[in-house]
Amino acid sequence: MIEVQGVRAGYGDGPDILNGINLVADAGKIVTILGPNGCGKSTLLKCIAGFVRPRAGDVRMSGTAVTNLKAHEKVRSHGVGFVPQTDNVFSSMSVTENIMLGARFVARAEREQRFEALLTQYPALAAKRNRKASALSGGERQLLSLARALIAKPRILLLDEPSAGLSPRMMHEVFEAISEIRAREGICILMVEQNAFEALHISDTAYVLSLGDVAMQGRASDLLADPAMRSLYLGGDAPH
Numbered sequence: 001m002i003e004v005q006g007v008r009a010g011y012g013d014g015p016d017i018l019n020g021i022n023l024v025a026d027a028g029k030i031v032t033i034l035g036p037n038g039c040g041k042s043t044l045l046k047c048i049a050g051f052v053r054p055r056a057g058d059v060r061m062s063g064t065a066v067t068n069l070k071a072h073e074k075v076r077s078h079g080v081g082f083v084p085q086t087d088n089v090f091s092s093m094s095v096t097e098n099i100m101l102g103a104r105f106v107a108r109a110e111r112e113q114r115f116e117a118l119l120t121q122y123p124a125l126a127a128k129r130n131r132k133a134s135a136l137s138g139g140e141r142q143l144l145s146l147a148r149a150l151i152a153k154p155r156i157l158l159l160d161e162p163s164a165g166l167s168p169r170m171m172h173e174v175f176e177a178i179s180e181i182r183a184r185e186g187i188c189i190l191m192v193e194q195n196a197f198e199a200l201h202i203s204d205t206a207y208v209l210s211l212g213d214v215a216m217q218g219r220a221s222d223l224l225a226d227p228a229m230r231s232l233y234l235g236g237d238a239p240h
Helices: 041-049 071-078 095-101 108-121 138-150 168-185 196-202 220-225 227-232
Strands: 002-009 018-025 030-034 056-061 080-083 156-160 188-192 205-210 213-219
Touching: 002 041, 018 030, 018 041, 018 056, 018 188, 018 205, 018 213, 030 041, 030 168, 030 196, 041 156, 041 188, 071 080, 080 138, 095 108, 095 138, 108 138, 138 168, 168 188, 168 196, 196 220, 205 220, 213 220, 213 227
Parallel strands: 030 188, 030 205, 080 156, 156 188
Antiparallel strands: 002 018, 002 056, 205 213
């Protein structure tokens, strides 16, 4: 579980990008952060992950304060998996090597067992396990980054724009994979996403940011049906 209370954050000597954000993401749920470019979505995710230290407010995981912990400390102590938007695989390394990078702190027997289970779950990766990541399609690279995050059996999975740059078909496959992770692993998934319709369809709840504040929040199904949400953030009527 993630709890964010009154988080304010920015970069360097610049103004606040987040103006006191409150957010809750429970175990076994998919929570999506939406909003226009520059609204603070990725900054909020980086505060939660530990890449940006909040100027004020608190971040808690499973009831424990983690506000000032760095990213690697959250990975080891609180089971956080983070998949960045860009540079999320090592192109010169093989599929197998990329996945195994996520298992640095996992016991060898468990690491091997988990690796084989992931290849079973992602046959597209299994078929290319010895190829370099540079040979993969955009969708396959995103699946690879998910597999690397999952091999350590995280309790919390943070995703920064998982559909960025993907074709509609591959975007659908990635969102389907994220939904399956929630069903199979029962973990807390928090993601930042630009493709609001697709993200809301697999999410339980969502937060819409605007200029560093929460403009709307609620159940994903309610937000999809909300005329104000469609007009302001979804570009009109929902596609049929």
